[in-house]
Amino acid sequence: xxxxxxxPSRVICKSGTSVKIECRSLDFQATxxxxxxxxxxxxxxxxxxxxxxxxxxxxxxxxxxxxxxNHASLTLSTLTVTSAHPEDSSFYICSASEGDTEAFFxxxxxxxxV
Amino acid sequence: DxxxxxxxxxDCAEGRAANLPCNHSTISGNEYVYWYRQIHSQGPQYxxxxxxxxxxxxxxxxxxxxxxxxSTLILPHATLRDTAVYYCIVRPAxxxxxxxxxxxxxxxxxxx
Numbered sequence: 001x002x003x004x005x006x007x008p009s010r011v012i013c014k015s016g017t018s019v020k021i022e023c024r025s026l027d028f029q030a031t032x033x034x035x036x037x038x039x040x041x042x043x044x045x046x047x048x049x050x051x052x053x054x055x056x057x058x059x060x061x062x063x064x065x066x067x068x069x070n071h072a073s074l075t076l077s078t079l080t081v082t083s084a085h086p087e088d089s090s091f092y093i094c095s096a097s098e099g100d101t102e103a104f105f106x107x108x109x110x111x112x113x114v
Numbered sequence: 115d116x117x118x119x120x121x122x123x124x125d126c127a128e129g130r131a132a133n134l135p136c137n138h139s140t141i142s143g144n145e146y147v148y149w150y151r152q153i154h155s156q157g158p159q160y161x162x163x164x165x166x167x168x169x170x171x172x173x174x175x176x177x178x179x180x181x182x183x184x185s186t187l188i189l190p191h192a193t194l195r196d197t198a199v200y201y202c203i204v205r206p207a208x209x210x211x212x213x214x215x216x217x218x219x220x221x222x223x224x225x226x
Contacts, residue, residue: 006157032211043201044158044216051211093157095214100207102148103214105157 002028004096006106013084013113021079021109023094029074030096034103035067038091050077084113117141118202123221126196132189134220136202139183146207147178148214149187151198158201158216161187165207192224 003026013019023033032051036044048064050056050071058064066088068080077096081088089112097103119137126132138147146165150158162169162176164185169176175188189196201219205212 004157034214036216043218044152046213046215049211049213091155095157102160102163102207104160105150108155108157110155 002026002096002098002101002104004030004094004104004106006094006109008109009107010110011112013111015085015113016083018080018082019084019111021081021092021094021111023077023079023096023106025075025096025098025104028096028098028101030077031074031099032097032103033071033077034095035069035077035079036093036095038093038108044093047079081111084111086113089113117204117215118217120200120202120217120220122218123223125223125225126189126192128194128224128226129191132192132196132222132224134187134189134200134202134222135184136187137184138202138204141182141204142206144206145204147176147182147185148203148205149174149176149200150203150214150216151196151200152219153195153198161200163207192222194224194226196222197224198222 005024035047048056048058056069071077093108095103095105148163149161152158164176178185199219
């Protein structure tokens with residue numbers, strides 16, 4: 001299947017700092033990207049949907065000023081967690097699709113805020 | 115909210131077929147059934163999807179009932195590496211922007 005690369009796979013940051021997570025589609029044009037977070041032993045929770053060149057659409061309850069999503073090109077989307085706090089510690093996962101094809105997921109980023 | 119219900123867990127003996135059921139009684143005519151799986155601490159992996167006909171690929175088979183209210187994912191010869199959480203999702207395939215909403219999934223444990 002198609003390859004979606006997420007970077008970094010793990011990151012530890014200090015409380016109050018910002019951290020950026022990158023999601024790249026390596027062999028296709030990602031017209032749509034999705035960002036999820038996942039808590040231990042829980043399912044994936046959709047945070048936002050982004051289309052290339054447009055503003056992201058956030059799910060209810062997700063703070064758009066805290067979780068900044070940029071989808072400036074057809075191969076790259078970024079999620080920036082601003083002013084991170086320990087409660088933002090989680091597993092963040094992106095997925096990407098080209099047109100109507102099925103979505104492929106990155107390997108995830110484990111964020112720990114200390 | 116997820117539009118599917120799945121049993122929380124299942125066990126399967128290595129080498130046997132694993133049959134994972136999914137109920138989607140409110141599925142609409144334009145919605146497809148997708149299956150993904152998530153191995154511990156990794157991103158979900160696409161398995162298969164279908165509309166109404168049965169589908170087969172190198173990973174699995176998907177059997178959809180005639181009324182489309184339920185489906186079964188079949189792993190024909192389960193191995194230990196198939197131990198994962200399996201998610202059944204319904205969504206329209208004709209819109210790439212439509213969300214993938216994950217339910218609680220089925221935790222499959224393949225036993226040696």
